Amino acid sequence: MSRPPSPLPVDAVLPELLAALRQRRTAVLQAPPGAGKTTRVPPALLGAVRGRILVLEPRRLAARAAARRMAFERGESVGQTVGYRVRGESQTSGATRIEVVTEGILTRMLLADPGLDGVGAVVFDEVHERSLAGDLGLALAIQARELLRPDLWILAMSATLDGERFAKLLGEGVSGPSPVANTASGGSASPHPSLSRIPHPSSLAPIITAEGRAFPVETVHLGPPQDRRRTPEAVAAAVHRALSEGASGAGTGVLAFLPGAGEIRQTEEILARGLPRDVDLHALYGALPPAEQDAAVAPAPRQRRKVVLATSIAETSLTIDGVVAVVDAGLARRPRFSPATGMQRLETVRVSRAEADQRRGRAGRTAPGVAYRLWSEAETAALQDFAPPEILRADLAPLALDLASWGAAPDELRWLDPPPETQFETARGLLRMLGALDDAGALTDHGRAMARLPVHPRLAHMLIASGSPLAADVAAILGERDILRSSGPKAPDADLGLRLDALRSRDALRSFRGLSVARGALHAARKEAGRLQRLASAPRGHADTRDAGRVLALAYPDRVAQRTAETPREVRYRLREGHTAILPATDPLADHEWLAVASLDDRVGAARIFLAAPLAPEDLEELFADQIIRESVVAWDDDGGRVSARKVERLGALILSEGPLAKPDPEAVQAALWDGVRARGLGALRWSKEATRLRQRLAFLFFHDDAAPEASGKSAWPDVSDDSLLDSLSDWLAPFARGAKSLGDLARADLHTALDALIPWDRRRDLDRLAxxxxxxxxxxxxxxxxxxxxxxxxxxxxxxxxxxxxxxxxxxxxxxxxxxxxxxxxxxxxxxxxxxxxxxxxxxxxxxxxxxxYPKHPWPEDPLTATATARTKRRR
Structure with missing residues (x-):
């Protein structure tokens, strides 16, 4: 039996929205927090749309919550008319018409079926968050609609978006034919022939605006903590103030925003020691088990209050009942990719003004509230308007693999912000290294298999190529936040093996002092390991964790590391791609010469290693046999002043082995010798007085001959300047330095004769006459x-x-x-x-x-022109 839902502000614009969609098949809905767009719009489309309605949510928690709310309002269970699919969890049936999915699920659906058979509408909720998967899903859906499914409805919804930009992007129309995918520049041949035309918008999609329903919210600026590291203490103090002021009644709650799980745990520990007895404390972040997330969102029990410590997961898409006070640390954690190092890491940054407004609005959903901000009022003006889109700052390897699977280059799709060219080429280089793309940029069979797995391409390659039951465990650990945490200021050791032991048994960590398991992350990793094992059809059983390095190196072949130097405080490693990384000398992994590195920061000078596993030299031979380069290296050794000849085996920038080369190529030796002379200059040669004088005479003749050249425009005399002689060493010096390998050997070369040989035969008699x-x-x-x-x-x-x-x-x-x-x-x-x-x-x-x-003894005549020339004195004359 259905339950009549209470009216919400978005209800008033539903007829206008349906009319726009029927006429244009696309629209943009702007509705403030609390207007009801997430749960009211999809059911309103049921009678107008044939087929299923896909609702895209950026987070798993929001997807589950939205499906449950819509099912509740229909008086049904989740999985009937309304269902959901998120990573590792699904509740749908044959009767499901509204399917709430996370963004990555939509991408997988489009790649498997570009026409989205059986789908009548795609609703993109909270599009302002501009996640990488969301931008890609929107771009693919637009192209699928305009080339394959002109009847497909696409609706973009958000509380804070740039409506004009989205309306232009969703605008209909195709202005003539466009070029076929450029496979030479990276696009692979399209598996769908009709995807070879590029649509161009010729009009704007309708923009529908709904009024909000928000209670007044007082804003209190508490000022920032003196040190960002004191953020948990500052948030805890603000929570106590909120509980005594704004959230003092039964059934009320406080929602506090912190940048990450680490800060949430620290704040939990502080608050747990002094909260009033009627207050329940909850954490809310992505790695928590679903049951704990649901408990954080649920209303507080009768006669009790609640405090929820959350990341940005609680900014949009869901309402936490009873919240009348918000504490905002003003920080968020975002991924940032560094093209210089090829690595991505999470960085803590200030929130945008839009995010701050979203957080503040959480306090006014159900009653008047108050927002406590840990920054000054003046600082608000300095905030960015919106958070930068993820596509401009994230690792683009997943995007590059998906586009190769779709069969299109980036410039064949319509984007709000196209992927940066440099980052995209870096991503394609990684895919080539993993074997997903061939040299021409086309998707390989291995790449197709990788694209079918809903994980990062690195992990997909590892799962397919390893053939080890350990791979799913490693992928699960890498896909979640660290399952280990330290009770002190020192970070846990970098050994991946410790995490694998903890994944299999908590008892394995009892011998390690100061370490504990992050319960939520451990639960999520165990669940994910089972899912990946099924998806990849991985072998079952428990492999030896000592093989972790071999498995990890498959996912991160560019981060194989070789120890190069050590100090009492740290050990330095060189990565395969050339950068330097460091480990504390106290870390047990620092005893190993070879490592496979999974996680490190992006400092260019010396990146800190956070997660790695040891490798054996024979592992490198087995894993990368086809990539190891065996070469003869003949090069100038400036310290020794001679040519060095070695035979070398290397993997990228890493030297696996080297030894002397008995019979180097004479031409290579001579070329290296000339490199050494050029590096040191002609002064490195031993110039006799005769050779120096001859060179100066020739320079004099060239100077004046060059000033008045012959009709041919070429001087009749050789150019013996430094630049010319250094450039032509192999022409004028080589015949007089056969077998030379060092500067000592060159010292015996007859430079006078070598220069003399440069004089044209028909000019030899002129040398003494002219100079x-x-x-x-x-x-x-x-x-x-x-x-x-x-x-x-x-x-x-x-x-x-x-x-x-x-x-x-x-x-x-x-x-x-x-x-x-x-x-x-x-x-x-x-x-x-x-x-x-x-x-x-x-x-x-x-x-x-x-x-x-x-000089009185010397002659000084009055008439020097008639005097006798002499070099003697008067007496001797």
């Missing part, structure tokens, strides 16, 4: 020229040896005057000139006046 090594002066001496400056050589000569020389000597066929450094008898420069005639006329007499007094 002579020496020039004669008036005294009869042949003076060496200094070509260290390519613009012009320097002739350093005593002044007395130039008496009688009227003009400056020239080189390069008379084109370039030398730079004359005229020296005193002590060989110190007294004049630098390129115009000797001008010096005799204008500068000589000032120099003569100075030098006569300093």
């Amino acid at each position: 002579p090594e020496r020039l004669p002066v008036a005294s009869g001496a042949n003076i060496a020229l200094d070509y260290s400056t390519p613009e012009a050589p320097v002739l350093a000569v005593k002044l007395q040896e130039t008496f009688g020389m009227e003009d400056t000597p020239r080189v390069l066929g008379g084109r370039v005057p030398v730079v004359m450094h005229l020296l005193s008898p002590a060989r110190r420069p007294v004049q630098v000139t390129t115009d000797l005639a001008s010096f005799w006329r204008e500068g000589y007499f000032d120099v003569r006046k100075d030098l006569r007094g300093r």
Whole structure:
């Protein structure tokens, strides 16, 4: 017998909503908390829709609660007209018309049947939460409707959403044909030929707005705790205040929001010591057993009050009866993926303004209430309007596998926010490593098998490939929060084996001081292990937990780790993909050389390992035989100044073994030797004076020839600059350094002869004519020229040896005057000139006046042009 439901605000807009859906087959419903949209809209569609109605809820708790409420209002049991399906639990029958499911279930349904045969409407509740699975399910449903099921109704509902964006996304219309999936860029061939067109919205979906039913809520800003680590104490104090002020009557309750299960446990311990006797204390988070979640949501018994400590699971979709006071720590825990490390972790962040408003509204559902906020009123203005969508910050490997199964690339679907390209390519790289995609990006048979399992691709690969009964236990532990907790400030040891022992028997932990089991997480993990064992058809029995590393390495092949260094405080490991990770030196796993790592933070410098298992070298050979690279490594050893030749076996960045290479490839040796010379520069070679002088002369000729090139545009002389010689080592030096493996060997190379060989045969006779090594002066001496400056050589000569020389000597066929450094008898420069005639006329007499007094034994004639040149003194002349 049905029970007439009490009126709710959304009832008033149901006729308008049904009319919009009949006309457009899509709509957006905006309704504040408490309006009744979750439980009133789906039943209202029963008479208008053929087939089943799928109602999408972001959380299992909300899905069960919504189904029970709708069934209650119909006077039925869950599983009749109204049923639900969530992970690991289902209550449906052949008579079920309204099926409340979590978002991941919808994705599995669409992948199995893109046309959603037998489904008449899909209702997306609380779409503002923007979960990854929710965004994907909405994108797939839109494409399925527009290409396969034009009769399918799609409705998006939320209390706080950007209605215009959702209305545009759901708008109908296709503006012409569009390209086929680009398999070269990552899209695999579509298994459904009609999914090769991209729809484009041409109109907005109708937006229906319902009034809310909320009682006034007073907001009290208590200010933040001085240290975030004191959040549990601050929340406990605010709960006591709420119990004495706003929730002082029988049947009332306090709902406190904390970021995670750890903070909830700490707050529980504080409150348990001082709560009034008429107050029941409950926790509410995703890993709790369903019975405990239901108890937290149920009304308080007669003459009693209740306190519920919850995560963001209690923000939307369900009403906790009797709550008249809310305590909000203002924090939430969100997944964040780091493309730099390829890892995802949960981080504690400030809530958005929309989330804070949702939490505050919980206090005004059934009566006037009060909300205590652990931040200042001024801080509210600094909050983000909405929480960032998960698709922009999460691990996209599940999304990439689902899209490959669907047969479409990201740009072939319509999104509120498309997946970031860099993160999506990182995800596809992981899928290739797991064997889910081939080199062309197409789904493999193994990938299809992975896609059928409702777990992360890493765990799906592990379950299929391991062949071990241990795999389901490992997957269950990895899929839930840590089942171990420490009674002190120190985190539990990282050993996965401890968790496996606890999963099988609580007694296994009695020998470990300071550790206890998280009861809710343990219950959930045991249940999940049984479910996964059935889904994956895994072998039954209990495998040795010492094989945990082998199993774990299948899920995390990129996080195989090798110990590289240790200090008294920590041990360092190198991961296969190249990053560094650390363990405290006190952790028992730090004694192992090889680890398979499941969980670590995303610090780029040295990530902290939270969960791992030991590996043996033979495990690597067996698991990754086809990925181990065996190569000859010939490289420059700068410390030794020589070429090093080794034979190496490696797995990514990890060196499995190495040894000397007896007969390295001569070309590889020489190439490595040239790398060493380039790294150190030409100064690493042993240059004789003759070789240096020849190089300078050639540089002089190239400089001037390059300034006035031949008609061909190419210099007739070789370029002997540092850059040119370093670039062409294999051309000019190799013939004179055969068999060389070190700088010591190169020291014996004849660099003069090597440079001489660069001179074109038809220019050899011009070398001495254009760039002579020496020039004669008036005294009869042949003076060496200094070509260290390519613009012009320097002739350093005593002044007395130039008496009688009227003009400056020239080189390069008379084109370039030398730079004359005229020296005193002590060989110190007294004049630098390129115009000797001008010096005799204008500068000589000032120099003569100075030098006569300093060097009286040397001749200083009044007419230097008629005097005899000499290098001697007067007496010896």
